Amino acid sequence: MNNATPTAVLHRMVMPGHTCPYGLKARHLLKSRGYLVEDHLLTTRAETDRFKAEHGVATTPQTFIDGHRIGGYDDLRRHFGLKVADPNATTYRPVIALFAMTALMAMAAAYAVDGTAISIRAAEWFIGLSMCVLALMKLQNVDKFATMFLNYDLLAKRWVPYGTIYPFAEGLAGVLMVAGVLDWVSIPVALFIGTIGAVSVFKAVYIDRRELKCACVGGDSNVPLGFVSLTENLMMIAMALWMAASPMAMA
Known part of the structure; x- marks a missing residue:
């Protein structure tokens, strides 16, 4: 032997x-x-x-x-029979990692402030922080994001500069929502970009049946367009409506 x-x-x-x-x-x-x-x-x-x-x-x-x-x-x-990553393969890993981290950040902040990690404030901060980090991912290369965004966003197709403005608007709304200030700015901005985004994604994926990459986490993303991007936009809409209905919710 x-x-x-x-x-x-x-x-x-x-x-x-x-x-x-x-x-x-x-x-x-x-x-x-x-x-x-x-x-x-x-x-x-x-x-x-x-x-x-x-x-x-x-x-x-x-x-x-x-x-x-x-x-x-x-x-x-x-x-050795180990998996080799395909750089062109679609994946949800970036989005899962992003939302997991923003959830933990929101819970940590809520615990530091309120002594509890599970609360309405933690949920509000989760959405606001998610918007901030999603904007950050896009802002790493605005031109790449805007180019990918043009594939499906209805407003960007009509007015190209909107693709460049979008990540700044999302980031601004997210920061203001986390801070709980200037609701008169954050609410309409989130409602506007969230509604247009939701309609655009729904049309591209569920009506036109197009297979596209999502620009939600930046221009280098291999995340498929669909549920994730729709969720991003619905979160913005829900947060804006919640704040509009409860002006003191972020206090």
Whole structure:
């Protein structure tokens, strides 16, 4: 019975100005799988280029096991039967993470102020903070957001600058709602952008049956347009109506 520790040979780039992160990830993955790693560092561009030409590969790192080339980091994950993320695949993860964090932030703030994490104030802050963070995601690259927004928003299609204005308006309304001030500004703004957004999403997804990416968390999002974006807009409408009906709700 052979109890020898399995060995893998790893060639990765480690230069004075750059250490390949995927090389580090490949080394960690191999060690976590019980492999002894023969770590070969490519320390110059010329050395890296020679290695690529010798093995007919375009990238590093490269892993070899039992004399066979496995490939780069993604190939190594596949070799071990692990999932490899598709950068073009649709996902709800950004939205789930965003709403989970804003919920925890709202509960933490409510606990600090009122001594309880579950309250009407916490729910109000959850919506306001969600609007702020959603606006922040869009503001990272306003032009990309506005371009994606043009695919489905009814007002932006008629007046292109609205796509640029939207994240600023959403952020302003969110901040004012969290602060509980200037209701005469936050309520109409939230009602206006929320209503137009809800109608636009409903028409694009449920009437026209279009398959589009949602711009709700920014222009780089792979979140599918539909329930999430509709929820974002309905939250704004609900918050605005609640504040209009209960002027002291945010006090």
